Amino acid sequence: MSFFSSFPNNGYPSFPARGGPFTGASSSSGGSGSGQAMQTATQFDVFEWHPAYQSCQRYFLDHAQHESTVQAVAALINICLPFQWTANPVMNATGPVPHQAGPAAYNLPWPRHGAVPNARGQPPPVWVSLVPYIRRLVITGFDKEGVMHGFFGDDWRKGVGPVHECERRNYLFAAKSVGWAKVKYQYDMSPHESVPFLKPLQDVQLAEIEGAEKTWSQWLAMEDWMVGPRAPDADDQDRTRRRES
Template identity: 55%
Template sequence: MNPPTRLLPMQDSQFDILQWYPQFQSCVRFFLDHAQYEASVQAMAAFINIRLPFQKSQSPVTSSRPPGSPSTIPSPSLTAAPAGKFAIPSQACLPISLTPYIRRLVATGFDFPGMLHGFFGDDWASGIGNLHEEERRNYLFAAKASNWLHVKSQYDMPDGQSIPFLRPLQNATEEEIVGAEKNWSQWLAMQDWMIGPRNPEDIPPIIKDENV
């Protein structure tokens, strides 16, 4: 259910952004060219009160293709590879951000694998899996740092797209909580300027002299 640790750029120095990026592009194209036209995705977007790209009143995005392309409405025969994978041109443009949709799914508790697959396609784990894990951690941090009303305001969006409800982080694992605790401790250390040469991990322990 969770992407491999090697996909988490905040935790793995071996994360290869150039290998990750085509998978991310695949998720964007699947979302724009296929998912946003599915009745199930439209129903979920309406329920959690977020507009899909083609529904925006200003500058709607109906396809991953640049304006002026031969076809505005995507055709599966032209855009789709088998089973939810989309071909990626080497110079593909990304007209939207997927982050607002990931954030809204996390905060409403609908970020389970089946839903992420429906929104972002077969490449979701490798394409947006690391972003999903970071947004789950950000949600934990937001809850720890402030009260419910302030957290809700951070997940509201303009043009009437306020989040209808918040749910506690769903299906949290012990590993995920421990990782969040470690990163939260690092954040608190930075608030006290305990970074660089003052990083507590770099300060040798104080050894008590039993003869004193």
């Protein structure tokens, strides 16, 4: 029996939703929902997306990183949560904890380029990128719906769904470009946060593969400077994709 079989819900931990238990399906959002919107620029409204992404950031900083379930997954996939950072840990969306005294005090200064107080004297919310966490969940096979919801909250599909789809496609591209060792090297973050294991992309749908193939063909055309007036038509791209597959 593998280690993952000790987790419920098809080998992955379940996470409670805000306001009640979460009982979502086990499939990921790859190739569906809000993630598809980023494929076509005309369908993706960055001003509509950004508040949802900020909501995911706040949920991750204020709630998720302090949950034991999220901490367990982060430990397994070997990535530090913001409150665990050695330098300038981020406890919540308002920023680092203030300077204190005592045996358990946080004695590091605020970041040099940290939050600047607003007119009311309160610092604006800090900015913490969610991309490293999405990437690590994708490559370790933990980008299940329940896990994504547990990390990023109710707005995860709209807020981080587009990023999630892009990172799933990037993982496909990395696997096609280089071997296992180089793929792992690209995803290692530091000696202390190296990737403990890689899993093939999970819950892949045919539409997701076909979308990645189309984008890969466009990249091959870019390598040959076949862009702008030299860009191949769709039929040429299909032939190139079949030749390279």
